[in-house]
Amino acid sequence: MSAPIDDVPGTPPAEPTTPPDVIGPPPAEPAFVPKAEGVPPAPQPAEPQPAEPQPAASGVALDPTGEPARPLLAEAEAPPTRDLPFSFTGTAGEYFRIWIVNVVLSVLTLGIYSAWAKKRTRQYFYRHSVVDGTGFEYLADPLQILKGRVIVAVLFAALFGLQAVDPALYLGGLVLFVIATPAMLVSAMRFNAKNSAWRNIRFHFDADSSDAYKLYLNIFGLYIVTCGLAVPYVQWMWFGFVIKNHRFGEQSLEWLTRATDVITLYIYMVPMFIVVYVLFIGGMIAIGSAAALLPDTVTGGVDDPKAVEDIISVASIVMLPLFYAGLAVPGAFFKARMANLMFNGIRVGSHTFRSEQTFGELLKIYLVNLVALVFTLGLAWPWVKVRLAAYRLSRLTLVAQGPLLVNAGAPSADASALGDAAVDFGELDLDLGF
Amino acid sequence: MTAPTTPAPAESDAVHVAVTWFDGQTSAGVAGTLTLWAEGHLTLRDALGRDLVATGEPGPLHPDDLVVAPPLGASARAFHLGGRGRGETQDLAALQALEERLGRGMRGRLLARVESAWPLVVVLALTLILSTVAVMRWGVPWAAEQAAMALPASAATQVGHGTLKLLDTTVLSPSKLSAARKAELRDRFRGLSQPYDHLPLSLHFRRGVGPNAFALPDGTVLLTDELERLASDDDQILAVLAHEIGHVHHRHGLRMALETAAMSVLFAVMLGDASEIGNVTAGMPAAIAQAQFSQAHETQADDFALDVMMHAGIAPRHFAVIMRRLQESVAPEAQPDTRDSDAAGASPSARRHRAVKRVQRYLASHPPTGERLRRFERHAASGADDARAPQAPSGQGAAP
Numbered sequence: 001m002s003a004p005i006d007d008v009p010g011t012p013p014a015e016p017t018t019p020p021d022v023i024g025p026p027p028a029e030p031a032f033v034p035k036a037e038g039v040p041p042a043p044q045p046a047e048p049q050p051a052e053p054q055p056a057a058s059g060v061a062l063d064p065t066g067e068p069a070r071p072l073l074a075e076a077e078a079p080p081t082r083d084l085p086f087s088f089t090g091t092a093g094e095y096f097r098i099w100i101v102n103v104v105l106s107v108l109t110l111g112i113y114s115a116w117a118k119k120r121t122r123q124y125f126y127r128h129s130v131v132d133g134t135g136f137e138y139l140a141d142p143l144q145i146l147k148g149r150v151i152v153a154v155l156f157a158a159l160f161g162l163q164a165v166d167p168a169l170y171l172g173g174l175v176l177f178v179i180a181t182p183a184m185l186v187s188a189m190r191f192n193a194k195n196s197a198w199r200n201i202r203f204h205f206d207a208d209s210s211d212a213y214k215l216y217l218n219i220f221g222l223y224i225v226t227c228g229l230a231v232p233y234v235q236w237m238w239f240g241f242v243i244k245n246h247r248f249g250e251q252s253l254e255w256l257t258r259a260t261d262v263i264t265l266y267i268y269m270v271p272m273f274i275v276v277y278v279l280f281i282g283g284m285i286a287i288g289s290a291a292a293l294l295p296d297t298v299t300g301g302v303d304d305p306k307a308v309e310d311i312i313s314v315a316s317i318v319m320l321p322l323f324y325a326g327l328a329v330p331g332a333f334f335k336a337r338m339a340n341l342m343f344n345g346i347r348v349g350s351h352t353f354r355s356e357q358t359f360g361e362l363l364k365i366y367l368v369n370l371v372a373l374v375f376t377l378g379l380a381w382p383w384v385k386v387r388l389a390a391y392r393l394s395r396l397t398l399v400a401q402g403p404l405l406v407n408a409g410a411p412s413a414d415a416s417a418l419g420d421a422a423v424d425f426g427e428l429d430l431d432l433g434f
Numbered sequence: 435m436t437a438p439t440t441p442a443p444a445e446s447d448a449v450h451v452a453v454t455w456f457d458g459q460t461s462a463g464v465a466g467t468l469t470l471w472a473e474g475h476l477t478l479r480d481a482l483g484r485d486l487v488a489t490g491e492p493g494p495l496h497p498d499d500l501v502v503a504p505p506l507g508a509s510a511r512a513f514h515l516g517g518r519g520r521g522e523t524q525d526l527a528a529l530q531a532l533e534e535r536l537g538r539g540m541r542g543r544l545l546a547r548v549e550s551a552w553p554l555v556v557v558l559a560l561t562l563i564l565s566t567v568a569v570m571r572w573g574v575p576w577a578a579e580q581a582a583m584a585l586p587a588s589a590a591t592q593v594g595h596g597t598l599k600l601l602d603t604t605v606l607s608p609s610k611l612s613a614a615r616k617a618e619l620r621d622r623f624r625g626l627s628q629p630y631d632h633l634p635l636s637l638h639f640r641r642g643v644g645p646n647a648f649a650l651p652d653g654t655v656l657l658t659d660e661l662e663r664l665a666s667d668d669d670q671i672l673a674v675l676a677h678e679i680g681h682v683h684h685r686h687g688l689r690m691a692l693e694t695a696a697m698s699v700l701f702a703v704m705l706g707d708a709s710e711i712g713n714v715t716a717g718m719p720a721a722i723a724q725a726q727f728s729q730a731h732e733t734q735a736d737d738f739a740l741d742v743m744m745h746a747g748i749a750p751r752h753f754a755v756i757m758r759r760l761q762e763s764v765a766p767e768a769q770p771d772t773r774d775s776d777a778a779g780a781s782p783s784a785r786r787h788r789a790v791k792r793v794q795r796y797l798a799s800h801p802p803t804g805e806r807l808r809r810f811e812r813h814a815a816s817g818a819d820d821a822r823a824p825q826a827p828s829g830q831g832a833a834p
Contacts, residue, residue, distance in 0.1 A: 094507040097555045101548055103704050104558050111703045120506060127509035134454070134463070134522075135510055160695060167596050199463055200456030200520040249461065310787055379559070406461045 083354075084398040088390040089135070090128035092383040098124060099382045111153075115146035118424075125389055126196065131398050139202075140195035140417070148417030149424070180422075182212035187419025193246055194412040204412040207245035215241050232266035233259055239342055248348055250409025257345030265337050272330035280323045287315040321374070325367060332363035343396060350401040357395045365391055448472055449535055451528040453513075453521040455486050468513075468521065470532045476500060478515065487518050497536050502529065504542030507549070566704065570697065570723050575730060578692040582685040590685040591634060591652040598638075598654055609639030609659050619657070619671065626672055626679070626746050633682055637675070645763050649678035651687030664763060669748045670756035673739060676746075677753070680738030686731040693727045721797055728799040736806055740813060751814040754807045761803050 102117035119142045126136040159177070162170040186209055193205035219237065222230040236259040243255040291311045336357040343355035365387060372380035398404075451468040455478065466480045476495040478486045487495065499516035511529055512522045523529055533539040548554060582590065609616070616639055623637045634653035645661040655678045657671065665671045681687070701720060740750060795802050 090507070090509075093552075094550075097549045097552065098507065100555045100559045100562070101545070104562055106703050107562070107700075111699070114703060123503075124506055124509065127506065137512060165592050167600050197520075199461040200458045201461045404461060408459055 079402045081399050081401045084132045084400050086129065086131045086393040086396040086398065088128050088386070088393040089130055090124060090386055090389070092386040095124060095386050096382040112146065115142045115149055118145055129389070129393055132404060134199055137197045138195060139197055140191070144417045145421065148421030151418060152421040182216045183209040184419040184422040186212040187415065188423040189242065190412060190415035191417055191420040194415050198248070201249040201406055201408055202412070204247050204409070205245055206247065206412070207241065211245070232263040236262040243342070243346060247409065249406040251349045251406045254347040255345050256347060257341050261341050265334065265341065269330050269334050272333060276323070276326040276329060279326060280319060283319045283322065284315045287311065287318060325370060328366040328370060329363060332366045333359045336362040339392065349406070351404070352399045354397040354399055355395060357392065361391065449528060449532040451523050451532055452525050453478070453523040455519060455521045457519040466521070468532070470497065470535055478521070487515050502533060502539060504539065505530070505546040566700070569700070574693050574696045575727060578689045578696065581692055582688040585688065590688045597650055605643055606640040607642045609641050611639050611659055611662060619668070622668060622672055623655070623675055626676060626742060629745065630679060630683060633679070635679060635682060645760055647674045647678050649681040651682070651685065653682050655679065655682070664759050665756055667752060669752040672746070672748055673743055673753035673756055676739035676742040677735045679742065680735030681731065683738060684731070684734055686735070690727060690731065694724065697723055725797050725799055729801045732800045736809065740810065749814065750810040754810040754814065757803055757807055
């Protein structure tokens with residue numbers, strides 16, 4: 001009896017061309033013969049199994065021995081693909097409680113606990129990001145995070161002190177900070193990748209500082225030559241740099257998205273921004289005009305010197321939130337499309353991804369999040385964060401071709417937590433829309 | 435063998451935990467069972483009963499090799515065995531039973547229990563919010579004042595060192611006042627500040643930013659030509675200068691730096707990864723807090739100015755007059771609402787105006803002008819004004 005490993009409720013059906021019987025044990029490949037020492041292939045649960053210590057009860061699928069003849073034939077034909085949807089299994093309530101406890105302990109320990117809080121938060125989101133029945137893991141050592149944070153905090157405090165003592169030296173410090181940014185970003189990505197794992201296989205980021213500086217020099221040159229118009233191309237270069245330097249175990253990531261796709265996305269987005277700005281200015285003027293039509297007893301008439309001042313204030317109070325909400329429109333459009341462009345271009349060995357975020361859905365989430373944050377004075381943060389993660393993962397599918405088997409590969413060079421801490425402090429954006 | 439008391443069944447039984455084992459060489463997972471036997475040793479075996487971890491030596495795994503990640507909500511938990519491979523399980527109850535048998539994981543369970551208790555978390559959240567407000571409202575300003583006053587004067591004067599140079603190269607230009615006029619004002623300034631001659635005060639003249647005066651933490655007081663022109667009486671200028679001396683005396687520059695730093699640290703610790711909330715919500719409390727710090731400083735400097743003026747025999751009304759003129763110079767038609775909010779407050783237009791002002795005052799760097807004026811005018815009305823009674827012992831420069 002074969003338990004269907006792809007049959008997760010709510011999963012969109014596999015591609016129409018895929019014969020239905022694929023939903024079952026994936027075809028065996030020579031590569032999947034369990035390694036060495038003659039250990040017989042062991043069953044692997046695709047979904048977490050109920051506690052059952054008795055033998056033979058938890059065996060599911062992925063057992064190549066059932067089809068001994070397939071490997072010989074499989075040489076010629078490409079193995080069919082299977083859709084393995086990602087899902088997020090965390091809940092807002094649970095994360096809210098973890099968050100509050102994190103904050104309280106961080107404050108009580110004067111920030112020392114924040115390193116553990118970071119690990120717990122990350123681990124929560126990694127653990128609940130599940131594909132093929134297994135969640136990701138965040139393995140960073142909180143002590144290492146703490147050390148990085150202490151060093152960076154001291155540096156930032158020194159910089160802050162300089163600001164008070166000597167503005168010129170402070171500016172020099174800021175310039176140094178900017179110069180160090182590429183190195184810090186690379187170091188942070190190395191640290192992050194090395195401490196991220198799935199099925200006990202770690203990710204790695206193999207670029208070093210010199211690669212980052214080369215990239216930054218290119219970007220700098222491009223900006224100068226194009227007077228800053230190269231933004232979309234630079235974005236494409238940066239994503240490519242980040243993705244192509246990552247590997248999962250020994251399996252490098254490839255990125256097939258073309259620059260023209262990213263450029264097209266920007267071409268659509270810019271007019272949307274312009275529309276939002278025009279509407280904002282138009283709205284301010286409209287409120288001003290409407291106020292002029294109100295009876296003089298309310299406005300005080302043109303003779304009331306405070307009327308103009310007040311109208312501007314009211315217009316700002318009304319229009320600024322609308323303006324922020326308006327900015328969410330191009331924001332959602334960009335984030336949804338960019339996430340799709342990014343994931344749909346990634347190839348890990350024979351496996352690919354399908355990301356299907358839509359502008360409308362993401363916009364709705366953004367707007368509701370914005371309202372929730374404002375009206376709860378930020379307390380809705382955990383709910384917001386969980387909702388976004390859940391949406392993004394619900395629209396992401398791993399399109400697997402052949403078994404999901406990856407070797408560990410070479411370990412990363414040692415990564416310090418310094419860059420990671422600097423990125424946290426400097427609030428640099430590592431977010432790739434994931 | 436008969437036991438006098440029946441041992442709890444859990445004591446005599448082995449504890450089994452269904453796990454998936456990943457050896458770390460490949461991503462292939464193996465279903466297995468982690469068992470803590472009644473005899474106290476551990477095994478990790480696959481469905482057919484074979485050991486999944488080679489110990490390298492004969493004999494079972496030692497329980498000390500087992501390292502389990504602390505519980506985190508209802509997430510799957512991971513463990514490793516002396517660094518060899520990594521297993522995970524959704525069977526949280528069984529794993530906890532195993533840990534309890536080994537007498538481990540108490541701290542992790544305590545944390546998990548706190549994190550799972552809604553009432554406790556709600557109480558913590560409320561306490562957190564209230565104490566944050568209290569700390570921002572009273573704790574930070576108090577601590578900053580203590581620290582600023584405890585630091586040596588050189589520390590206070592170091593803050594903003596070089597600011598004048600920066601201002602001069604950017605927005606300020608040299609004053610066009612005559613040397614005689616400068617000398618006259620300096621003379622009166624010296625008279626005013628004589629009781630505070632331990633402060634490194636010096637008066638400088640500049641032009642270019644409208645009617646204004648500011649104090650730098652190092653004791654440099656700047657007066658603009660525009661303000662000099664705006665004043666109809668030198669006592670009005672002295673009133674403003676007295677206020678600026680107040681900033682220097684109370685080390686407001688250093689205190690503001692300390693308060694801002696304390697607030698940033700507090701917010702950073704509290705928000706942690708939530709800093710992305712950013713402009714929308716976290717920016718607002720920060721801006722309000724900073725405005726409140728600044729308003730408190732201004733009020734303190736006003737009090738100081740009032741004291742100094744009384745001492746030097748300058749009527750408090752001069753401060754009110756110059757404040758009114760400053761206000762008018764910024765918004766020509768707007769009257770500072772000292773009176774109208776009390777008297778003429780009935781009209782809808784005034785009500786509307788007050789509603790707007792009430793929102794704005796939370797974000798302003800200075801307290802509402804009307805409020806400031808009232809304090810000086812109250813003093814003026816209480817008879818101290820024209821009396822010049824407490825003719826100051828140091829008031830030699832009190833020529834009208």
